[in-house]
Amino acid sequence: MALSNRVPGPSRTPGASRSAGRATAAVVLPHRTLGPVKAVFRRIVIAIATLTGVALIVWLDRDGYTDTSDRSVDLLDAFYYATVSLSTTGYGDITPVSDQARLVNLFVITPLRLLFLIILVGTTLEVLTERTRDQIRQNRWRASLRQHTVVVGYGTKGRSAVRALLDDGVDKDRIVAVDNDPEHIADATDDGIVAIVGDGTRADVLHRADIEHAKRVIVAVPRDDAAVLVTLTVRRYNSAAYVVAAVRESENALLLREGGADGVVVSSEAAGRLLGVAATSPSTGAIFEDLLVPGSGLELAEREVTREEVGLAPRACQDLVVAVLRDDEKTMFTEDTSLKLRKTDRIVVIRKALERIPHS
DSSP states (O other), X not given: OOOOOOOOSOOOSTTSOHHHHHHXXXXXXXXXXXXXXXXXXXXXXXXXXXXXXXXXXXXXXXXXXXXXXXXXXXXXXXXXXXXXXXXXXXXXXXXXXXXXXXXXXXXXXXXXXXXXHHHHTHHXXXXXXXXXXXXXXXXXXXXXXXXXXXXXXOSXXXXXXXXXXXXXXXXXXXXXXXXXXXXXXXXXXXXXXXXXXXXTTSHHHHHHTTGGGEEEEEEOOSOHXXXXXXXXXXXXXXXXXXXXXXXXXXXXXXXHHHHTOSEEEEHHHHHHHHHHHHHHOHHHHHHHHHHHSTTSSEEEEEEEOOGGGTTSOGGGSXXXXXXXXXXXXXXXXXXXXXXXXXXXXXXEEEXXXXXXXXXX
């Protein structure tokens, strides 16, 4: 079967550029950034405050200082001394002569001088500190990353999938996005999601997402050929993860399943069918849309069988049971009136969206 993908124009998302993935494969952790104007203004305020503090200290102890010009130190002389002292210029025309003034210079002004120098070279130190802090955060994040969800492609489909996961109670710290589009990476970090910059079809990029320990993988790239390559690469390093992928053309769904995808969503056909239903039966279309949009009205959910429901027929459950999943292989619809629920079953139900879905 030929791989079909009728997507016009170039694509910058995972799978579109191997050279881009090779050049950029970095972990981007979500963090708050301070604008350059605010950063500079903050440093100026700290520098002025430090300078003013030293000048006041000198002026309050002005009797312990001597000026070679007139032997007295006024407020202007105090600011002058603070400036040449903190900048390490040190002309020597104003000097501490009393023991108290020298002790203050030793234990107060000298540390402030160091602080002032740190402010002057703050840009370099901040870059080094930020790199070290990012490396520490990455090491901690990677050490705690297990049973997580990897979303390859953070475009419209990927973002919608992440919103559904968050509405389902999945922690943001357990979601990793992979994309090589800087705009998509920025969207992910703005949403509080850890992002991997790189091509999702490349093994080294997926290794950064710790694909070996992932519980779920969502393939939401815009091209069908890229979706197949991502799925094959994922299955090479993780045979246990549940992989669900989206394709545009139904003829490519079989290729994805043969490549190892557990679930395949044909996005173009699904949207087309929903449009057709909404056009012919607006009320039915509204119900379908309500089921697909989490957080309000009704929702379609999969959950475990409760203790009270064991032994009952599906129709006896409080929720409207759509299907029963037994042994994670066979789906039995509830037309079978002799079917009794078991403790190990999972059921697909329609219920109020306010309730949360239990996680195994």
